[in-house]
Every structure is written in structure tokens, then in C-alpha cells.
Amino acid sequence: MRPEYDFSKAVRGAIASRFREGTNIVVVDPAVRDVFPDADAVNEALRALAPVLRRQRKSPPKRRSA
Structure with a gap:
């Protein structure tokens, strides 16, 4: 890396x-970072849960009898 870069013509x-x-960025809560240390771990868990x-979404709500 150079010690300095010229950003005078850069556009933010x-x-x-x-x-x-x-991109879909999700911030993982610090309390679960030890279980999900990287994107692969998160994706694996979500694929299992999906x-x-x-x-649950497909099943109609159960009616209760009177």
C-alpha cells in the first residue's frame, strides 16, 4: 500500500x-456471534430453518371448536 492516496477527484x-x-447486510447480535461466526454458519442455519x-406459512390456521 502507498503511504498516501489522492482522493481529490473521488466521488462519495x-x-x-x-x-x-x-447486497443484503444483516448485523448479527453479539450474543450469538460465537454460534454463527461467519456468513457460512448463518446461511447453514437459515437453510435448515427455512x-x-x-x-408454518402454508398450513391454515386451526379452528377451535365451540
């Missing part, structure tokens, strides 16, 4: 909108 946020469209959540 020039590609921020393109980056935002293709089928359960999908089943």
Missing part, C-alpha cells in the same frame, strides 16, 4: 446504489 457513494441492490417456516 458513486457506486453505493448498485452495491445496495445486490423448510419449517415455509410449512
Whole structure:
């Protein structure tokens, strides 16, 4: 790396909108970081949980008899 860089012609946020469209950033709570240390761990857990959540959404609400 150079000791100094010339940012005099830089434009702040020039590609921020393109980056935002293709990215979904989630902040993991410090209390669970030891369980989910990286994106792979989070994705693995969410993939395992997704089928359960999908089943819950598809099943109609149960009616209670009077």
C-alpha cells in the first residue's frame, strides 16, 4: 500500500446504489456471534430453518371448536 492516496477527484457513494441492490447486510447480535461466526454458519442455519417456516406459512390456521 502507498503511504498516501489522492482522493481529490473521488466521488462519495458513486457506486453505493448498485452495491445496495445486490447486497443484503444483516448485523448479527453479539450474543450469538460465537454460534454463527461467519456468513457460512448463518446461511447453514437459515437453510435448515427455512423448510419449517415455509410449512408454518402454508398450513391454515386451526379452528377451535365451540
